[in-house]
Amino acid sequence: MDFDLTEDQRLLTESVVRLLGDTYSFEQRKQMLSLPNGYSERLWRQYAELGLLGLPFAEDFGGFGGGPVDVMLLMQAFGRHLVLEPYLATVVLSGTALRLAGSDAQQAEIIPAIVSGKTTLAFAHYERQARYDMTDVLTAAKHQDDWLLDGAKSVVLHGDTADQLLVSARTSGERDDPQGLSLFMVDASSPGITRHGYALRDGSRAAEISFSSVHLPTEALLGEQDNALPVIERVVQAGIAATAAEVVGGMETLQAMTLDYLRTRQQFGRPIGENQALQHRAAEMLVNLEQGRSMAMLATMMLGEPDPAERARNISLAKVGVGQAGRFVSQNAIQLHGGIGMTDEYAAGHFFRRIMVFEHLFGDIAYHLDKLADDID
């Protein structure tokens, strides 16, 4: 057991903190939100130069061979600044799928393009009717001479601008069958694809994507045919760990902002932070933040757990823990700020909304509690 960072991890954290400190003030972020992509392509190239886009990939493919802890540290730093770039979609979600399921040839083709910042990806799995159910996939791919893809995906993170889509589709079986799912790598500009991009409540981008008789070459299949569910599960788990770390970063900023406000805001002739009722609420925020931090660490560590049941169970524990901590901290941050916390021009509400969005990705508190409840022996 060891909670120390390696020298490399310390350096990584420092360089990211420096970069974001220079580039990601709340005002600068506002500018980025109004860019056509909803994020800064210039910064994306800087991430590439710093090696961040290659962090979890093997050195053979131009990556840095980093592990889950490195990604956690990065996501935590991103969370403190509400970073808008498609790191989660491209590197974490799609990257995990590629690493786990991609053939050597597929990885050799696409990963260097990710690492250099040339290509972005989106992970198009969840569908409108599926809510959080991973096996509820109606999108279907039929094999004739090549693959023919039909269906629709919903709330695809950064699906509006991604160059490549990793699409799950049914290649056999019925709705909800755990078997019969396959993953495909799809050029987003292929004929038959319609994308409707929009902003989520936190300003980050997503899309509804439909596929109408989209022709895919045989080699578009990623991994084993009919047996993609274990890969999809691991992608979702990586997403949970990464967003958990972002929520921790967001909670850190909210906590710091709130403490600042409690120290400076005067009412009845003194700082409001002198009121014990507010001090205790702030202390409870700290308790929740530390609980959430512990759970984000757990999720990260568990990504490497070989036993699938043990891994899934612990990651569900972590998702619930981080979700509840995030709700507590963000709701109380608004409450302690009073009216100013309600305004769009103030940063607290933006953190609040990101935490709210993340709570509703990859299964919410109720979904994971339900899974845990089913597991009780």
Added chain:
Amino acid sequence: MDLQLAPEEVAFRDEVRTFIRDNLPPNTRDRMRLGYKPSKPEIIAWQRILNAKGWATFNWPREYGGPGWSAIQRMIFLEENLSAPAPELLSFNITMLGPVLIQFGTEEQKRRFLPRAANLDDWWCQGFSEPGAGSDLASLRTAAKRDGDHYVVNGQKIWTSTAHHADWCFCLVRTNPQAPKRQEGISFLLIDMKTPGVEVRPIISIDGSHHLNEVFFTDVRVPAENLVGEENKGWSVAKYLLGNERTGIARLGISKAAIRRTKEVAREVRMNGRPLIEDKAFRIRVAQLEVEAKALEIMQLRVVSAFEKSGGKKPDPLSSVLKIKGTELLQNSSELVMDVGGPQAMPVWQQELAALTNEPALAPDWAAQMAPAYLMLRAASIYGGTNEIQKNILNKAVLEL
């Protein structure tokens, strides 16, 4: 960063687990599994077994008979002992008096008291709280006046756990009522409970048990050699005692045992025509407790690890987080255990444990201690610094509002 126990830590855990399994008297174990609190003789017997093994002084330095364990080993040991379940070491002797004497005591005091405290030859109690001094400990008024080579003590302590079992009491007394700051007139005194003028009156708590007491001191003559540290410097001794390593403060093992028990009993009882264990609402409550337990487990590892890294020097303000979350989990898990018992948990079952008598059982053997545990644990968020005081500590040490 790595959350797994190292192989040598796993081996240590297995060694502790095996020792407890092989040496804990089966009768004690069986009763404790049903939620009964261990009796005085059971507590003494178990502490002596651990002391013979060299483990009772688990947190004392090697030169005073400690095993020389790391903070992680100490945590593992306490967790294994709690979840066995085995009687806890008497904290007054082991985690309070022992470290205080080692830090502040004279050679004579160490020689005289430490080995007897380790072996539970002397049962110690803690004379801190008073009717007018609870969370505001420094307002205590029990007075000690110097008279030759004695102090004469007059006053009253309250909430004194196990004073009726105790041979000795370590006490905070006011030796200088004129001190400019209240904290500067306090001394730390060791009082023999058999001294004339010491009177213990029971307080029966809401669980029906006698655990708490009032202790009255009327012209109690205490030899001056029983002063620990300097006269009027007792506040720093008390602060040392309270700020000492608080590895076990979350008492996670108890909560884990309660969650286990909840599930066991839920298999035996029914809800709407099915075993309760199959009820979704019940399972969600268990799942929520398991989330809390896991978060606490990681928190505890973080605090212990930071303590180890700091060379065991600075008390971590995050131990207040452990206190708050640990006691909330103790309360929530005991509440669920009681709810599973339902109406069977409500009677004050007077009969002996069914397993120990030949009479047919009046009640299921799990029923008797469910409500008492729930009731007694309402105190968890009050003792050891109320959870509100813990939030004040967090504010002072971390938030600085």
